Amino acid sequence: MSEHIVSPKIYLAIFTTLMAGTGMTVWAAFQNFGKFNIVIALAIATIKATLVVLYFMHARYSPKRTQLVIVCSVFWLAIMLSLTLADYNTRRHEGRLASATTCYRA
Amino acid sequence: MHRTGRLYGQFETLEQQKETAALGMWVFLVTEVLFFGGLFLAYTVNRSAFSTAFGAGSNTLDIKLGGFNTVVLIMSSLTMAMAVWSAQVGKKKLVSIFLIATLGLGTIFLGVKVIEYKQKFDHHLIPGLGFDMRYRSEHPTATDDPKEMAIEKEEVEKTFAVDPDTNAHGQLYFSLYFAMTGLHALHMIVGAGLLVWLIKGSFAGRFTPQYNTPVEIVGLYWHFVDIVWIYLFPLLYLIDRHR
Amino acid sequence: MSTPPTPVRELPHKHYLNATYGAGLRSWLLTTDHKRIALLYLASVTVFFFIGGVLATMIRIHLLTPGGALVTPETYNKLFTMHGVAMIFFFLIPSIPAVFGNFLIPLMIGAKDLAFPKINLLSWYIYVIGGCFVLYSFGTGGLDTGWTFYTPLSSVYSNSAVTPAVLGIFINGFSSILTGLNFIVTIHTMRAPGMTWFRLPLFVWAHYATSLVMILGTPVVAITLLLAGLERMFHLGFFNPALGGDPILFQHLFWFYSHPAVYIMILPAMGVISEIIPTFARKPIFGYAFIAGSSIAIAVIGFLVWAHHMFVTGESTYAALTFSFLSYLVAIPSAVKVFNWTSTLYKGSISWDPPMIYALGFIGLFVIGGLTGLFLACLGLDIHIHDTYFVVAHFHYIMVGGAVMGYVGGLHFWWPKITGRLYPRALSRFAAVVLFIGFNLTFFPQFILGYLGMPRRYHTYPPEFQVLNVLSTAGASILALGYLLPMSYLTWSMRYGRVAGQNPWPATGLEWKTDSPPLTENFEVTPVVTWEPYDFKNRPDLGLATGTPLPAPALGDD
Numbered sequence: 001m002s003e004h005i006v007s008p009k010i011y012l013a014i015f016t017t018l019m020a021g022t023g024m025t026v027w028a029a030f031q032n033f034g035k036f037n038i039v040i041a042l043a044i045a046t047i048k049a050t051l052v053v054l055y056f057m058h059a060r061y062s063p064k065r066t067q068l069v070i071v072c073s074v075f076w077l078a079i080m081l082s083l084t085l086a087d088y089n090t091r092r093h094e095g096r097l098a099s100a101t102t103c104y105r106a
Numbered sequence: 107m108h109r110t111g112r113l114y115g116q117f118e119t120l121e122q123q124k125e126t127a128a129l130g131m132w133v134f135l136v137t138e139v140l141f142f143g144g145l146f147l148a149y150t151v152n153r154s155a156f157s158t159a160f161g162a163g164s165n166t167l168d169i170k171l172g173g174f175n176t177v178v179l180i181m182s183s184l185t186m187a188m189a190v191w192s193a194q195v196g197k198k199k200l201v202s203i204f205l206i207a208t209l210g211l212g213t214i215f216l217g218v219k220v221i222e223y224k225q226k227f228d229h230h231l232i233p234g235l236g237f238d239m240r241y242r243s244e245h246p247t248a249t250d251d252p253k254e255m256a257i258e259k260e261e262v263e264k265t266f267a268v269d270p271d272t273n274a275h276g277q278l279y280f281s282l283y284f285a286m287t288g289l290h291a292l293h294m295i296v297g298a299g300l301l302v303w304l305i306k307g308s309f310a311g312r313f314t315p316q317y318n319t320p321v322e323i324v325g326l327y328w329h330f331v332d333i334v335w336i337y338l339f340p341l342l343y344l345i346d347r348h349r
Numbered sequence: 350m351s352t353p354p355t356p357v358r359e360l361p362h363k364h365y366l367n368a369t370y371g372a373g374l375r376s377w378l379l380t381t382d383h384k385r386i387a388l389l390y391l392a393s394v395t396v397f398f399f400i401g402g403v404l405a406t407m408i409r410i411h412l413l414t415p416g417g418a419l420v421t422p423e424t425y426n427k428l429f430t431m432h433g434v435a436m437i438f439f440f441l442i443p444s445i446p447a448v449f450g451n452f453l454i455p456l457m458i459g460a461k462d463l464a465f466p467k468i469n470l471l472s473w474y475i476y477v478i479g480g481c482f483v484l485y486s487f488g489t490g491g492l493d494t495g496w497t498f499y500t501p502l503s504s505v506y507s508n509s510a511v512t513p514a515v516l517g518i519f520i521n522g523f524s525s526i527l528t529g530l531n532f533i534v535t536i537h538t539m540r541a542p543g544m545t546w547f548r549l550p551l552f553v554w555a556h557y558a559t560s561l562v563m564i565l566g567t568p569v570v571a572i573t574l575l576l577a578g579l580e581r582m583f584h585l586g587f588f589n590p591a592l593g594g595d596p597i598l599f600q601h602l603f604w605f606y607s608h609p610a611v612y613i614m615i616l617p618a619m620g621v622i623s624e625i626i627p628t629f630a631r632k633p634i635f636g637y638a639f640i641a642g643s644s645i646a647i648a649v650i651g652f653l654v655w656a657h658h659m660f661v662t663g664e665s666t667y668a669a670l671t672f673s674f675l676s677y678l679v680a681i682p683s684a685v686k687v688f689n690w691t692s693t694l695y696k697g698s699i700s701w702d703p704p705m706i707y708a709l710g711f712i713g714l715f716v717i718g719g720l721t722g723l724f725l726a727c728l729g730l731d732i733h734i735h736d737t738y739f740v741v742a743h744f745h746y747i748m749v750g751g752a753v754m755g756y757v758g759g760l761h762f763w764w765p766k767i768t769g770r771l772y773p774r775a776l777s778r779f780a781a782v783v784l785f786i787g788f789n790l791t792f793f794p795q796f797i798l799g800y801l802g803m804p805r806r807y808h809t810y811p812p813e814f815q816v817l818n819v820l821s822t823a824g825a826s827i828l829a830l831g832y833l834l835p836m837s838y839l840t841w842s843m844r845y846g847r848v849a850g851q852n853p854w855p856a857t858g859l860e861w862k863t864d865s866p867p868l869t870e871n872f873e874v875t876p877v878v879t880w881e882p883y884d885f886k887n888r889p890d891l892g893l894a895t896g897t898p899l900p901a902p903a904l905g906d907d
Contacts, residue, residue, distance in 0.1 A: 005191065005194045005195065006187075006191065007191075008188060008191060011184060011187050011188060011191070012184075014184075015180065015181070015183075015184040018180045018183075019177065019180065022173070022176050022177065022180065022339075025339070025340050025344065026169070026173055026344065029340065029344035029347040029348065030347050030348050031348055032348040032349075037346075037348070041340035041341070041344055042337075042340070044340070045336050045337050045339075045340055048336045049333045049336050049337070052183065052329050052332060052333050052336070053329075053333070055187075056183055056184075056186075056187045056325075056329045056332075057325075057326055057329045057330075062128075063125075065129065065537065066128070066129065066132050069129070069132045069133060069136060070132070072136060072565075073135070073136040073139040073140070074139075076136075076139075076140060076143075076565045076652065077139055077140065077143045079652055079653065080140070080143055080144075080147060080569065080605055081143070081146070081147055081150065083653065083655075083656070083668075083671075083672075084147055084151070084598075084601045084602075084605075085150065085151075086665075086667075086668050086671065087597075087601070087656060087664045087665045087668035088151060088154070088665070089665075090665040090666075090667040090668055091663075091664070091665040115461060115462070115870075116460065116461045116462035116463070116464065116466060116539070117539075118875070122538055122539075125538055126464045126465075126534055126538040126539070129534050129537060129538060130464065130465060130530060130531075130534045133530045133533055133534060133564060134530060136564055136565065137526050137530070137564050137565075137567070137568040138568070140564075140565055140566075140568040140569050141568035141569070141571060141572050142572075143568075143569065144568070144569045144572035144573055144576075144602050144605075145572055145576075147598075147601075147602065148576065148587060148598060148602070151595060151598050152587075152593075152594070152595070152598075155593075155595075156593065233583065233584075233585055233586075234583060234584060234585075271593065274586065274592055274593045275593050277585070277586060277592065277593075278586050278587070278592070278593050278594060281579075281585040281586060281587060282587075285576065285579065
């Protein structure tokens with residue numbers, strides 16, 4: 001395995017981007033984008049996480065096998081989230097959760 | 107455990123041993139993704155059901171402390187990456203320095219977390235008996251700005267107007283808050299233990315361009331813990347901040 | 350062109366069982382040898398099999414009469430719960446992977462050990478610690494929530510010892526994760542020269558697929574049970590509707606692991622069968638790539654079907670339809686395997702050795718179990734038979750008829766390799782038939798009972814169901830004999846059995862090219878693989894001359 005050494009310059013650049021991302025996500029949270037607040041927050045977080053994986057964790061320079069392992073973890077997480085939410089989002093009795101409490105209390 | 111690049115019996119070459127260790131850590135991180143994934147799913151389902159109470163809960167968190175911790179943790183990731191680099195290029199002294207810096211930053215993070223937990227305790231925001239989302243605004247302390255408290259009181263009352271069960275649903279938010287940040291902190295503590303072990307090794311000058319697998323794989327773990335926080339910060343601290 | 354192997358009279362001079370690392374017990378408790386760890390697992394899963402078996406016997410005795418013959422209703426709830434927990438989490442899930450996978454994967458791929466031997470030992474200790482927690486729960490009030498731990502029963506209302514049990518299963522999950530991790534990394538990085546991916550034995554492919562499920566599913570059930578445990582201990586509300594939580598969320602998270610967990614149980618058994626069938630049909634396996642691929646396909650598709658356990662919970666109809674459709678898809682790779690095994694048998698030169706009888710029994714029972722699974726995947730029909738004995742019969746056909754048959758078959762197949770000795774031939778063939786008959790008599794009546802409407806987990810039933818229940822209980826006593834027989838003669842053979850030699854069947858795998866029992870390092874020199882899998886023709890070393898009648902396996906004391 002020929003080891004790839006990432007130069008400190010790249011690390012510093014990534015670090016600066018991550019800091020900028022943190023600032024941006026805080027700024028965005030104080031703006032009212034309606035439904036898109038959460039989308040923007042998650043998008044920024046995902047970009048930050050991707051940078052950490054690619055450079056700090058050297059995934060960009062790792063063997064294909066390692067990259068496959070990473071893709072698998074994201075894929076299975078997506079299966080779990082999407083199929084479960086597919087149930088919640090297509091229920092006819094919406095707000096079931098909210099009403100359950102009120103029923104109990106009444 | 108003081109073996110400098112020793113070849114373990116089950117392997118044929120050092121290279122195979124190194125590859126195996128790295129792959130093992132990556133596969134372990136996959137399990138960690140799914141482990142935290144279950145919590146994130148629970149969070150998503152509950153937040154979409156009780157967005158008002160979750161917003162109110164999130165607004166009780168101290169964004170300054172949370173933001174500070176985010177910066178600290180990302181910095182510790184940088185120092186960890188630099189520790190790996192130092193080992194790769196053979197700067198033995200720098201390895202120790204960067205590892206100690208990482209451990210220091212990790213400890214600061216945990217310290218701030220303790221302060222935050224203590225605040226929640228004082229404000230009656232620990233799920234269970236005595237949990238009350240109104241408590242804070244109704245019991246201002248001497249150091250609180252009366253104006254801010256008045257605004258906060260208004261906000262809380264608005265929340266209760268929308269969702270009369272805010273106390274029940276706020277408890278869900280805080281149950282998830284403590285479960286997620288608690289589990290994250292537990293991972294930090296494990297990581298700190300690993301760092302202490304690495305620092306000991308680095309004092310003995312064990313990590314060289316030929317042999318730095320332990321630094322590398324502990325680094326992978328540390329960065330993963332950082333990634334979890336990158337998601338936890340906006341999801342827990344930044345809900346409905348714009349109101 | 351070659352001579353049959355000369356009969357061996359003595360065990361090899363030095364092997365993993367007599368190689369000493371320290372004194373006595375210490376050499377076992379501190380071993381990092383995958384073969385010794387496998388035997389540690391063999392002993393500990395047998396303990397849990399006994400516990401689960403005793404509980405099952407009590408259930409069947411209780412159900413002899415409509416009113417219940419043995420215990421109070423509360424105790425009955427505890428019986429079936431503890432039976433499920435012991436059997437599923439502490440016997441079936443670790444059984445084949447942790448015993449045979451541990452023992453055989455390094456041997457089969459030509460490695461000296463697993464990639465992480467110390468982690469391997471650690472995972473056994475984790476298993477033991479988790480097991481102690483669960484036994485503590487059994488001994489101090491028992492457990493009455495059902496093995497599924499549905500909330501809020503488990504987190505609020507149950508008065509039994511739920512917390513230690515949940516913690517025990519949580520801890521045990523890490524044993525499973527570490528085993529899966531070890532296997533995946535080992536299969537990737539430790540293969541001998543020439544052992545390409547498509548020369549791997551199908552047993553190894555099956556374990557690769559199993560390990561995928563272990564590392565991707567187990568963490569989810571771990572966090573779920575942790576949350577349920579926290580909910581119980583600190584009165585939190587994650588899954589408790591009275592506090593705003595959602596019990597269906599618990600079921601989603603629970604079944605995200607626990608449905609694929611069925612494939613943790615059955616895939617390794619399929620791997621065992623894929624080894625036994627070509628060996629005793631003396632033919633290369635039919636459709637190697639398809640069997641290997643179908644293992645991976647089962648592991649992947651198995652993750653897309655979990656909510657078929659929840660058709661009657663109030664989940665969305667659209668989601669239920671989707672999950673119903675996806676559940677049917679699992680039938681495709683499963684059928685691919687069954688057809689390939691039967692095609693392997695076609696025109697094979699079949700010898701009726703004990704492992705083969707177990708393997709054929711497996712195919713029959715698995716087909717019934719699999720086809721009735723389709724009934725349950727069908728959204729409309731499942732409303733009728735949900736939570737009836739039909740479900741109980743179906744999953745016992747898969748887990749006992751499938752997984753345990755595979756386990757016992759594997760035990761007979763590799764016993765000569767593990768101990769170096771053979772067991773009595775006639776007695777073992779008789780035991781296999783007893784097991785098959787006993788099993789069918791126990792569980793086939795339950796299909797009818799379920800279809801007629803007898804619900805599962807009830808301590809009582811209407812008088813008209815008594816005949817079928819008595820049949821089932823009678824079958825259970827035959828089944829018990831079917832398990833006790835192998836236990837006794839296998840134990841006997843450890844001391845008195847005939848010496849097996851390297852390759853008694855003969856089979857083609859790399860594990861048969863070393864001593865029985867193998868050396869601690871497995872091979873004297875790292876083997877180089879130059880042949881294709883299950884190739885009997887180009888293997889003069891097996892002593893099978895082409896065109897001549899095959900020698901009967903050197904088995905038997907009778």
